[in-house]
Amino acid sequence: MTPGWLQRLFAATYDPMLARYERRGLAELRRGLLADLEGAVVEIGAGTGANLVHYGPGVSRVTAIEPSGPMGERARRRADGSGASVEVVRAPAERLPLPDASADVVVSTLVLCSVRDVPAALGEARRVLRPGGRFVLLEHVAGEGSTLRMQRLLEPVWKPLAGGCHLTRTPLTSLAAAGFDTSGIRAVRLPMAGPVRPGLAGVAVAP
Numbered sequence: 423m424t425p426g427w428l429q430r431l432f433a434a435t436y437d438p439m440l441a442r443y444e445r446r447g448l449a450e451l452r453r454g455l456l457a458d459l460e461g462a463v464v465e466i467g468a469g470t471g472a473n474l475v476h477y478g479p480g481v482s483r484v485t486a487i488e489p490s491g492p493m494g495e496r497a498r499r500r501a502d503g504s505g506a507s508v509e510v511v512r513a514p515a516e517r518l519p520l521p522d523a524s525a526d527v528v529v530s531t532l533v534l535c536s537v538r539d540v541p542a543a544l545g546e547a548r549r550v551l552r553p554g555g556r557f558v559l560l561e562h563v564a565g566e567g568s569t570l571r572m573q574r575l576l577e578p579v580w581k582p583l584a585g586g587c588h589l590t591r592t593p594l595t596s597l598a599a600a601g602f603d604t605s606g607i608r609a610v611r612l613p614m615a616g617p618v619r620p621g622l623a624g625v626a627v628a629p
């Protein structure tokens with residue numbers, strides 16, 4: 423469990439820390455994945471609400487799931503200013519307080535690195551998605567060769583400072599194990615710092 427002061431510090435510094443990466447192409451990646459979505463969206467680990475400005479008119483409502491109070495507060499303030507139908511709910515992705523088959527889309531951006539239990543979170547995403555629903559993701563992942571060696575060395579220091587973020591996770595394998603069709607996901611180079619540059623973006627489809 424991340425101590426409260428570290429959660430507050432992470433929340434206060436998150437947007438300034440990401441600002442230059444958003445300008446260098448992260449915002450563009452977000453927009454490309456989110457602008458044409460339709461229906462009821464559940465966003466897990468919504469953080470400070472960085473995705474909210476990117477949802478297009480096809481989205482009927484966004485349920486923004488966020489377990490950290492300080493992050494959720496920022497998302498709530500952003501939602502209030504957005505004019506969209508957004509509800510921020512304090513909960514972990516591993517226990518979504520939502521009915522079965524109630525979502526058209528689940529969105530996860532830079533989140534599967536931080537959730538405590540990836541299979542449980544993906545199981546919950548599957549449960550709340552309607553059959554054929556879409557799991558839209560943008561995640562940093564384990565690299566290869568020297569990048570992976572550097573990620574393994576850094577991870578023990580990085581994790582407590584970055585809100586529990588793991589550098590060496592392999593969400594594509596986890597999504598396939600959870601029964602999603604992952605053929606719509608591609609490898610990307612994220613416009614971010616070296617350890618979080620190897621990435622995945624795209625859409626996995628629920629059975």
Ligand SMILES: C[S@@+](CC[C@H](N)C(=O)[O-])C[C@H]1O[C@@H](n2cnc3c(N)ncnc32)[C@H](O)[C@@H]1O
Nearest residue numbers: 467468469472490493514515531532536537538
């Ligand atoms: C790196 S931030 C990403 C925030 C946002 N999705 C974005 O794209 O900017 C990771 C977020 O995941 C949240 N998180 C951590 N553990 C979680 C869990 N078990 N379930 C859902 N969200 C979690 C953190 O509180 C944090 O807001």
